[in-house]
Amino acid sequence: MVPSAATDAVFNALSSPTRRKVLERLSVGPASASELAAPFDMQLPSFVQHLSILEESRLVKSKKRGRVRTYEIAPARLKIAEDWLTARRQVWEARLDRFDQYVKQLKQKESKP
Amino acid sequence: MVPSAATDAVFNALSSPTRRKVLERLSVGPASASELAAPFDMQLPSFVQHLSILEESRLVKSKKRGRVRTYEIAPARLKIAEDWLTARRQVWEARLDRFDQYVKQLKQKESKP
Numbered sequence: 101m102v103p104s105a106a107t108d109a110v111f112n113a114l115s116s117p118t119r120r121k122v123l124e125r126l127s128v129g130p131a132s133a134s135e136l137a138a139p140f141d142m143q144l145p146s147f148v149q150h151l152s153i154l155e156e157s158r159l160v161k162s163k164k165r166g167r168v169r170t171y172e173i174a175p176a177r178l179k180i181a182e183d184w185l186t187a188r189r190q191v192w193e194a195r196l197d198r199f200d201q202y203v204k205q206l207k208q209k210e211s212k213p
Numbered sequence: 214m215v216p217s218a219a220t221d222a223v224f225n226a227l228s229s230p231t232r233r234k235v236l237e238r239l240s241v242g243p244a245s246a247s248e249l250a251a252p253f254d255m256q257l258p259s260f261v262q263h264l265s266i267l268e269e270s271r272l273v274k275s276k277k278r279g280r281v282r283t284y285e286i287a288p289a290r291l292k293i294a295e296d297w298l299t300a301r302r303q304v305w306e307a308r309l310d311r312f313d314q315y316v317k318q319l320k321q322k323e324s325k326p
Contacts, residue, residue, distance in 0.1 A: 112228050114227070120297070127308075186295060
């Protein structure tokens with residue numbers, strides 16, 4: 101089972117449109133902090149705060165080489181959120197299937213002479 | 214394409230552990246507000262606020278019959294979040310595949326006499 105602290109951190113990280121845009125960019129390939137910041141009209145300290153939240157959630161990891169810190173996506177954590185959502189949908193769909201079966205049985209009973 | 218306001222509302226709704234627990238409960242079947250509130254050590258107005266956020270995001274819908282309001286999950290919106298995550302993973306995996314191909318080609322070139 102996934103520890104709920106990990107799930108909390110991941111869904112919290114995903115709740116910001118800025119952080120989701122960063123993840124969209126990083127799914128295409130690694131990028132430096134300044135490359136990631138470029139599309140956003142935001143002060144650098146605020147933007148770095150978003151990167152920290154992403155890194156703490158372990159949705160991304162970073163490496164420093166010389167003066168440049170490069171970020172990349174860490175897909176294992178994305179999968180925590182994806183699996184949580186898929187599980188909800190599957191439970192729901194299984195319930196609908198059982199309900200369909202039940203309605204079918206009722207109809208068969210009614211149609212018997 | 215999914216309007217980004219819908220994606221924002223869904224991921225915002227999913228960011229709270231309380232609201233995710235409510236969705237876990239509702240994926241099993243509909244429930245009234247008081248049934249949903251029972252497992253939580255929370256004042257009712259705070260809890261109702263969580264239900265409002267879920268309903269505004271359209272992850273859940275509610276119906277009032279007499280005095281009882283019943284909530285149920287609305288899986289189409291869950292799918293918005295699931296699809297967003299799946300798309301990120303697929304882009305990332307496609308990139309890894311291309312990288313593998315590239316490494317394979319390099320090795321073949323090197324192994325030629």
